[in-house]
Amino acid sequence: MASGIITTMIALTTTLSFYLTSSPSKPYYHSLYISPSLSNNQSISHHLYTLTRRPHLAGTEANAEAASYVLSTLTANNIKSHVAEYAVSLTYPDSRSLTLTRPPPNPPTTFSLQQVVYDNDPYADVADQVEPTFHAYAKPGIVTGPVAYVNYGRVEDYTAIKKAGINITGCIVLARYGQIYRGDIVENAYDAGAIGVLIYSDRKDYGGGGGGTKWFPDDKWLPPSGVQVGSVFNGAGDPTTPGWPSSMEGCERLSEDEVERAGDVPLIPSLPISGADGEEILRWIGGVVAEDEWQGDEDAPVYRIGPGPGVVELSYKAKQVISTIQNVIGIIEGTEEPDRFVILGNHRDAWTFGAVDPNSGTAALLEVAERFEKLRKEGWKPRRTIIFCNWDAEEYGLIGSTEWVEENREMLASKVVAYLNVDIAVAGAGFQASATPQLDQLIIEVTKQVQDPDNSTQTVYDSWVKTAKYPEIGRLGGGGSDYAAFVQHIGVPATDISFGGGYPVYHSMYDDFVWMSKFGDPMFRRHVAAASIWGLVALQLADEEILPFNYSSYVNELKKSAEDLETELSDKSISLTPLFKSIEKMKTAAVRIHDEIKEIKERKGWAFMWKNQPWRVRELNDRLMMAERALTDRDGLPGRPWYKHLIYAPSKHNDYGSKCFPGIDDAVENANKLDTKDSWGAVQHEIWRVSRVIAQASLVLHGELT
Numbered sequence: 001m002a003s004g005i006i007t008t009m010i011a012l013t014t015t016l017s018f019y020l021t022s023s024p025s026k027p028y029y030h031s032l033y034i035s036p037s038l039s040n041n042q043s044i045s046h047h048l049y050t051l052t053r054r055p056h057l058a059g060t061e062a063n064a065e066a067a068s069y070v071l072s073t074l075t076a077n078n079i080k081s082h083v084a085e086y087a088v089s090l091t092y093p094d095s096r097s098l099t100l101t102r103p104p105p106n107p108p109t110t111f112s113l114q115q116v117v118y119d120n121d122p123y124a125d126v127a128d129q130v131e132p133t134f135h136a137y138a139k140p141g142i143v144t145g146p147v148a149y150v151n152y153g154r155v156e157d158y159t160a161i162k163k164a165g166i167n168i169t170g171c172i173v174l175a176r177y178g179q180i181y182r183g184d185i186v187e188n189a190y191d192a193g194a195i196g197v198l199i200y201s202d203r204k205d206y207g208g209g210g211g212g213t214k215w216f217p218d219d220k221w222l223p224p225s226g227v228q229v230g231s232v233f234n235g236a237g238d239p240t241t242p243g244w245p246s247s248m249e250g251c252e253r254l255s256e257d258e259v260e261r262a263g264d265v266p267l268i269p270s271l272p273i274s275g276a277d278g279e280e281i282l283r284w285i286g287g288v289v290a291e292d293e294w295q296g297d298e299d300a301p302v303y304r305i306g307p308g309p310g311v312v313e314l315s316y317k318a319k320q321v322i323s324t325i326q327n328v329i330g331i332i333e334g335t336e337e338p339d340r341f342v343i344l345g346n347h348r349d350a351w352t353f354g355a356v357d358p359n360s361g362t363a364a365l366l367e368v369a370e371r372f373e374k375l376r377k378e379g380w381k382p383r384r385t386i387i388f389c390n391w392d393a394e395e396y397g398l399i400g401s402t403e404w405v406e407e408n409r410e411m412l413a414s415k416v417v418a419y420l421n422v423d424i425a426v427a428g429a430g431f432q433a434s435a436t437p438q439l440d441q442l443i444i445e446v447t448k449q450v451q452d453p454d455n456s457t458q459t460v461y462d463s464w465v466k467t468a469k470y471p472e473i474g475r476l477g478g479g480g481s482d483y484a485a486f487v488q489h490i491g492v493p494a495t496d497i498s499f500g501g502g503y504p505v506y507h508s509m510y511d512d513f514v515w516m517s518k519f520g521d522p523m524f525r526r527h528v529a530a531a532s533i534w535g536l537v538a539l540q541l542a543d544e545e546i547l548p549f550n551y552s553s554y555v556n557e558l559k560k561s562a563e564d565l566e567t568e569l570s571d572k573s574i575s576l577t578p579l580f581k582s583i584e585k586m587k588t589a590a591v592r593i594h595d596e597i598k599e600i601k602e603r604k605g606w607a608f609m610w611k612n613q614p615w616r617v618r619e620l621n622d623r624l625m626m627a628e629r630a631l632t633d634r635d636g637l638p639g640r641p642w643y644k645h646l647i648y649a650p651s652k653h654n655d656y657g658s659k660c661f662p663g664i665d666d667a668v669e670n671a672n673k674l675d676t677k678d679s680w681g682a683v684q685h686e687i688w689r690v691s692r693v694i695a696q697a698s699l700v701l702h703g704e705l706t
Contacts, residue, residue: 026543029380033539034450034532038371041524047363052513055130058349058393059090059323066348067326070390073366074330077373081330086246086403087322088238090396093134094317096271101311102284111277115509116225118217123512130352130509133272136231136396141269142315143196145172146308149285151294152178153185158192164288169193171307172314174281176202183232186266196314197270200278201228203297206504207275210297216510220519224276226508229351231395235264236484237402243642245407269316284310327400330388340384341416342542345482347394353512356503356520360425367531382542391482401482409490417625418541419486419494425530426521428500431460434474435495436628437554442540444471450532453525460529477648488645491632497533499526545617546597549624551590558583561660574683578691586694589701623703630697637663646693661690
């Protein structure tokens with residue numbers, strides 16, 4: 001008996017000695033990461049101020065200087081870093097003009113197309129470095145025609161115009177920003193027969209709604225002269241190298257005619273204009289009064305559809321050049337699984353100063369890097385490799401990230417655990433998240449550990465769920481940021497987080513450090529919280545022995561989408577049986593892998609399993625990682641082969657919109673128009689395709705051959 005007690009005491013002493021002499025556990029470092037002692041809002045503020053001192057459009061010297069700053073900051077924190085350069089096709093404005101001709105005897109008006117520098121603007125000395133307002137990849141040309149007002153330029157807006165018996169063929173249309181991607185506004189106008197497009201920022205949406213509302217710098221709202229610039233390219237990556245990288249050593253390129261025939265660049269000219277200019281044009285549009293939902297604020301004139309009597313001449317000439325862009329890549333190598341990558345990504349290039357979009361995210365990225373270095377000084381080493389990516393030319397069409405993914409496609413497809421994107425880290429109050437569904441629970445658990453930047457008595461999670469029983473998490477089917485190549489092209493699990501939603505000075509010259517420090521985040525606490533959540537998600541994915549994925553969330557999402565589709569097709573002779581059967585298979589697989597993980601945790605323990613059967617843990621993680629890849633198809637979406645993911649991709653008529661089962665959605669839209677046997681047969685075919693990839697994902701989760 002005494003012998004047994006002594007043996008037990010020796011064992012306990014040995015175990016205690018091990019814990020006392022070994023380095024702290026990973027949870028210790030994770031808690032340390034989000035502690036106030038490691039965060040630094042002053043450092044984040046300094047990074048943002050430095051990055052936004054000048055406008056830094058892709059391909060410019062100023063953006064190259066910003067890349068050098070990011071590179072030097074990563075290097076200073078002992079992160080092995082390099083620059084990955086690409087030679088890509090970019091466009092810049094050469095000349096543009098806009099003239100409104102009114103009925104006689106009223107004289108014509110030629111608009112200045114200038115954003116006004118406000119009194120005491122600290123950036124007045126570099127305001128002339130802001131490019132003239134334009135749409136990247138807009139069709140050059142000179143067009144003249146009567147003006148027609150088309151609300152937000154959506155498909156349903158044109159349907160309403162057609163139902164009203166109004167013909168806009170040969171017109172220049174005036175649309176307002178706010179509901180869909182500007183490239184789709186132009187494409188929809190072309191499809192409706194328009195010859196040109198003007199897009200303005202309506203005061204109702206961006207100016208505070210009238211009634212004496214002040215604007216920046218006195219309030220957050222867009223000034224009357226403010227213009228939202230941006231790209232009208234509907235693809236991803238360099239338009240001249242679709243599907244392959246734009247190598248600095250030279251590469252195959254499409255000609256301008258081939259790019260046009262590919263269908264992703266506009267075929268009619270367009271120009272962004274200010275709210276003030278848009279309102280002046282609206283005063284000279286007659287005809288039918290637009291419905292209430294199409295009207296402006298209380299101070300606006302009555303909006304009519306037209307066309308005319310006002311006539312507009314739009315002229316645009318572009319410079320198209322092959323420019324060098326620079327992605328900055330930093331790597332912290334993992335100690336136990338260095339061939340498994342967790343990637344954090346943010347873009348650096350901006351249309352103007354970019355304090356919100358994107359450099360609030362860049363400043364947060366550098367804060368994460370600095371905190372990770374502090375952890376390493378305390379003894380932390382990541383299990384898996386962590387990669388920092390600061391992308392270039394995102395604003396033109398996700399170019400930097402797309403070229404890098406296309407160049408490294410096979411390596412990334414076999415090694416990336418997850419991609420964690422932050423485009424805009426802070427635009428205001430309120431946490432927002434989007435993700436592929438298996439990462440939902442991880443985001444939720446992390447937000448429960450991070451203090452709310454606007455209320456120190458609660459967590460981010462507490463404020464997130466105040467208006468709902470369960471936090472709302474969006475999906476990554478839209479083409480709005482750099483997660484697109486990872487999710488939609490190669491099938492990598494991903495997240496995208498931010499504080500605040502849309503903000504009034506978006507893509508204008510007023511998106512500067514002053515706006516951020518007065519209205520976006522005066523104390524830079526939201527930046528700190530964004531970096532805390534971003535970095536803690538990365539730490540969990542890099543350090544947990546078994547990846548914190550939950551595919552039950554995915555099953556629930558697929559089931560809901562299938563039920564919505566069933567309702568939509570209830571009066572059609574379409575079978576959804578294959579889709580529901582495949583989802584049931586995935587449900588079984590998700591339950592099974594969850595039980596496997598639970599068994600390891602409860603019965604044998606992580607340490608035992610990793611020490612005695614490391615291959616089993618590795619194989620389990622591979623199944624969790626690769627199931628997302630199985631949801632892609634090598635042929636891609638019909639007519640959109642670059643988009644390989646059959647569950648998430650952009651809506652065909654709104655690049656910002658996220659559609660579940662995008663191939664099915666496109667086929668249904670086409671069948672509703674044609675209503676032929678072949679068109680409905682195409683719908684059934686797309687249902688079978690989606691069913692097959694879900695079945696493949698189920699097999700991957702099972703990990704056994706049939």
